[in-house]
Amino acid sequence: MKFIVFFVxxxxxxxxxxxxxxxxxxxxxxxxxxxPEFSAVTTLxxxxxxxxxxxxxxxxxxxxxxxxxxxxxTWKEDTEIRQQVQQIYKNNIHVLTxxxxxxxxxxxxxxxxxxxxxxxxxxxxxxxxxxxxxxDYVALDVKELRYMTPVPQGFITMAKRNNGRPQxxxxxxxxxxxx
Numbered sequence: 142m143k144f145i146v147f148f149v150x151x152x153x154x155x156x157x158x159x160x161x162x163x164x165x166x167x168x169x170x171x172x173x174x175x176x177p178e179f180s181a182v183t184t185l186x187x188x189x190x191x192x193x194x195x196x197x198x199x200x201x202x203x204x205x206x207x208x209x210x211x212x213x214x215t216w217k218e219d220t221e222i223r224q225q226v227q228q229i230y231k232n233n234i235h236v237l238t239x240x241x242x243x244x245x246x247x248x249x250x251x252x253x254x255x256x257x258x259x260x261x262x263x264x265x266x267x268x269x270x271x272x273x274x275x276x277d278y279v280a281l282d283v284k285e286l287r288y289m290t291p292v293p294q295g296f297i298t299m300a301k302r303n304n305g306r307p308q309x310x311x312x313x314x315x316x317x318x319x320x
Contacts, residue, residue, distance in 0.1 A: 157259070157260045157261065158257060158258065158259045158260070159185070159186050159257065159258055159259075159260070160184070160185070160186055160187065160255065160257045161183075161184070161185050161255045161256055161257075162183070162184050162254070163181065163182070163183045163252075163253070163254055163255055164181070164182050164183075164184075164251065164252070165179070165180070165181050165226055165230060165252045165253075166179070166181075166249060166250075166251045167227075167233070167234045167249065167250040167251070168234075168247065168248070168249050169234045169235070169238070169247070169248055170245065170247040170248055177194035177195045177196045178195045178227075179194060179195040179226075179227040179230050179231070180193065180195070181193040181194070181200075181223050181226065188203075188204065189203045189204075190202070190203055190207050191203055191207060191219075193223040193227075195227050198224060199220060200216065200219055200220040200223055230250060233250055234248060234250040237273050237278075240294040240297070241273070241274075241294055248273070249272075249273070249275065250271070250272070250273055250278075251271065251272045251273075252269070252270070252271050252272075253268070253270055253272075254267075254268060254269040254270070255267065255268065256268070266283070267281075267283050268280070268281065268283065269281035269283075271298075273294075276292070277290075277291050277292075278292065278294075278295050278298070279295045279298050279299055279302065281302075286309065286310070287303050287309075288302040288303050
């Protein structure tokens with residue numbers, strides 16, 4: 142009995158992809174102790190790197206390597222941005238409850254933005270999407286550089302976001318990994 146051995150050469154290309162995601166969550170109409178009205182979380186490759194909420198009112202580093210960065214002026218500015226976004230969310234969720242004709246109950250408003258990129262190819266893809274009560278509300282079409290909405294209640298927000306083209310480009314560059 143003879144055995145024939147074949148060697149198959151399959152080239153392996155190592156490619157490391159990464160994700161950077163920031164999520165804001167605003168809640169109104171809740172009375173549960175310990176659940177903040179607003180929170181913000183940033184992750185890098187699925188690992189939480191910072192945290193902010195409306196009860197502690199401080200941006201907290203969640204990885205050791207972030208602690209050095211937390212002593213910089215940029216960290217202080219990022220904390221102030223989270224505080225400003227907290228107030229914006231408080232106002233926006235009130236507007237959304239009116240647009241959806243809801244006068245009571247617990248409601249959530251979320252934004253998730255960031256990007257993914259590949260070290261090997263340099264390819265990157267960003268996103269910016271909003272949700273209300275767990276459903277899609279408004280999302281950025283990065284290729285078309287315009288916001289879209291699947292619900293009539295999002296038309297006003299979509300029109301406002303699409304109205305200022307220079308501002309939209311600046312926001313995309315800042316929020317979506319420089320795309």
